[in-house]
Amino acid sequence: MEAGALSDPVLRVRRNLTDRIGDPLLRGLSGLAAALAVAVIAGIAYEVVHLAWPAITKFGVGFVTTNDWNPVTERYGAAPFIYGTAVTSAIALLFAAPLSIAISIYLTELAPSRVRRPVATLVDMLAAIPSVILGLWGILVLGPFMHDTIEPALNSVLGFLPIFSGDPSAFGYLTAALILTIMTTPIITSVTREVFETVPGDLKEGSYALGATRWEMIRQVVLPYSRAGIVGATILGLGRAIGEAIAVAQVIGGATGINVSLFHTGSTMAAQIAAQFQGAPGALQKPSLAYLGLILLVFAVIVNVVARLIVQRGTLKDTDMTVTEAGAL
Amino acid sequence: MTRRLLIVGVALALSIGVIACGSSSSDSGSGSSNSPLVGAGSTLVAPLMSKWQSDYASRSEETVTYGAIGSGGGIDQIISRSVDFGASDAPLTPEQLEEANGVEQIPWALSGTVPAYNVSGAPSNLKLDGEILSRIYLGTITQWDDPVIAQLNPGVSLPSTKITPVYRSDGSGDTYAFTNYLSTVSPEFKAQVGTSTTVKFPTGVGAEKNDGVAAAISQTDGAIGYVGLAYALSNELSMPLVENLAAKFPKPGVKSVEAAAKAVTKIGPNNEISLADLPASAKNAYPISTYTYVIVPLESEKAEALKKFITYAIGPGQEYGPDLDFAPLPKQVVAADKKAIAKIGG
Numbered sequence: 001m002e003a004g005a006l007s008d009p010v011l012r013v014r015r016n017l018t019d020r021i022g023d024p025l026l027r028g029l030s031g032l033a034a035a036l037a038v039a040v041i042a043g044i045a046y047e048v049v050h051l052a053w054p055a056i057t058k059f060g061v062g063f064v065t066t067n068d069w070n071p072v073t074e075r076y077g078a079a080p081f082i083y084g085t086a087v088t089s090a091i092a093l094l095f096a097a098p099l100s101i102a103i104s105i106y107l108t109e110l111a112p113s114r115v116r117r118p119v120a121t122l123v124d125m126l127a128a129i130p131s132v133i134l135g136l137w138g139i140l141v142l143g144p145f146m147h148d149t150i151e152p153a154l155n156s157v158l159g160f161l162p163i164f165s166g167d168p169s170a171f172g173y174l175t176a177a178l179i180l181t182i183m184t185t186p187i188i189t190s191v192t193r194e195v196f197e198t199v200p201g202d203l204k205e206g207s208y209a210l211g212a213t214r215w216e217m218i219r220q221v222v223l224p225y226s227r228a229g230i231v232g233a234t235i236l237g238l239g240r241a242i243g244e245a246i247a248v249a250q251v252i253g254g255a256t257g258i259n260v261s262l263f264h265t266g267s268t269m270a271a272q273i274a275a276q277f278q279g280a281p282g283a284l285q286k287p288s289l290a291y292l293g294l295i296l297l298v299f300a301v302i303v304n305v306v307a308r309l310i311v312q313r314g315t316l317k318d319t320d321m322t323v324t325e326a327g328a329l
Numbered sequence: 330m331t332r333r334l335l336i337v338g339v340a341l342a343l344s345i346g347v348i349a350c351g352s353s354s355s356d357s358g359s360g361s362s363n364s365p366l367v368g369a370g371s372t373l374v375a376p377l378m379s380k381w382q383s384d385y386a387s388r389s390e391e392t393v394t395y396g397a398i399g400s401g402g403g404i405d406q407i408i409s410r411s412v413d414f415g416a417s418d419a420p421l422t423p424e425q426l427e428e429a430n431g432v433e434q435i436p437w438a439l440s441g442t443v444p445a446y447n448v449s450g451a452p453s454n455l456k457l458d459g460e461i462l463s464r465i466y467l468g469t470i471t472q473w474d475d476p477v478i479a480q481l482n483p484g485v486s487l488p489s490t491k492i493t494p495v496y497r498s499d500g501s502g503d504t505y506a507f508t509n510y511l512s513t514v515s516p517e518f519k520a521q522v523g524t525s526t527t528v529k530f531p532t533g534v535g536a537e538k539n540d541g542v543a544a545a546i547s548q549t550d551g552a553i554g555y556v557g558l559a560y561a562l563s564n565e566l567s568m569p570l571v572e573n574l575a576a577k578f579p580k581p582g583v584k585s586v587e588a589a590a591k592a593v594t595k596i597g598p599n600n601e602i603s604l605a606d607l608p609a610s611a612k613n614a615y616p617i618s619t620y621t622y623v624i625v626p627l628e629s630e631k632a633e634a635l636k637k638f639i640t641y642a643i644g645p646g647q648e649y650g651p652d653l654d655f656a657p658l659p660k661q662v663v664a665a666d667k668k669a670i671a672k673i674g675g
Contacts, residue, residue, distance in 0.1 A: 072523030254498025254535020275499045
């Protein structure tokens, strides 16, 4: 059929013509699209630096370590927000990563096929909840629950640790971290689930054939095979946690200091920008917020690069391992 | 076959696009003679503004659109001239005034910022004064049964609940009015915190917007916060009675805000009027009253339309105030406003 069409001289001429136009056209258009993406990133970086310039020249690198944010005295520093971002994201991942791996193992290996689909869909739908709604839920439901139940319990058992000391509060680092856990779990789950599904069936069968239990098979085949994917998924979740602004701003309590207690109010870089950028009155407040944005941008780039490196190295190592494993099997 | 379909499809899409472009450009061409006034800013004035919009449209057949994006946003937008007028509860700072380059600031509505609290076991209408409020927000009064509070409320049993001060974490005209009041009554507060639309409170919980503050108060036993008067009244929050300089405890409302405005006759540069420093003679004056301002460029294509609308707002528009918990402007302010309006458009 195809050969017959090409043997027709008229069609062949037309095909040649479209080929000649089509290739450069494709190259031109897709090149333009790629250039546009690069231009957008460069443009954003330029704008942020441009906007932040008064704060950069005034505060310099010391901005990063200054623990103050006072619009009245016009003294600004990023330390409280870098700390808040690091603490909330770390706790969120500490909860979300194991939870997501457990959900993915259940969905790919253990659950009866009848429940797999509905549960997977529901987990995915968690990601579709608008963050402002999740933040409201945090204010009205999760916050009071933390204040009345969780935090007093943590305090009575582990109160000797500084991070669980102090008065319970509905707003604070811990409440924000739990909201971020809910936001990152569906992202990490959907990626790890897909990674688990790519584990070759013969490796799993082989493991069973050697007498492995289901747990041994998961521990010795599924998890090692998917290591790079799991790390990649977690970093993806980290990106989400670092950048989330609205829901965090709603529940973290907007305090501008560093507090060791996780019950205490604080703020993150993204939340501070979202809360105060609109109509910041001080001459240096807006530049300082842009400076925060610049630090956030640098954070995001570092996270991305690290993730790529880990995934790249992990993939190489894993393929080596699976090849030898496959050989052994 | 499929390629031909594709070509027809692309051609169709292109022609629709051309038609759409053509029609939209002709729309904007014909609309320019009577384009609406566009404003943005204060959320406090928004309920009154929506009343003004519909009433003004029926009187003059001219439309006004307004975006309630917050006072700070309104100032930003008028500085960049992306709107025809801005609205703000906080007067322009000297830097903003300079940056705005030729604008007139006109007080056009009058309201208040009120504290609200949630303490189980305490009665409504607790009495507080500026000193107590400032010390609560400085973190030096930490329990509801503090002797200073008990002394002001004899015979009232107060729980030992911890006080959680709640403040606005976003830039807000309410924060300006509240910190302006606290800085006036307490030199200590002025030195440690100061007055602005965002300040650094040494203690407490920050929440976003009026509804975030209200939610934080209602969810936390022992919380106290501050919100716009209209917001507090319509949501039936329990409000303390705050002592004024006449040592009286007026009920927060249109009447007491009006009394405060009548007591202050001094109009500052750029029509800035602070109601924080009330004379002791004003017995019924609510101590945390505040003007909210419209900010207009002195020179613009729509100068005439702006003058007309603001003249309406400070005149017939004031009638709708009391129903929406806004107090009417005092005569001397209306007179000053009229002088300011005359400056618009050269």
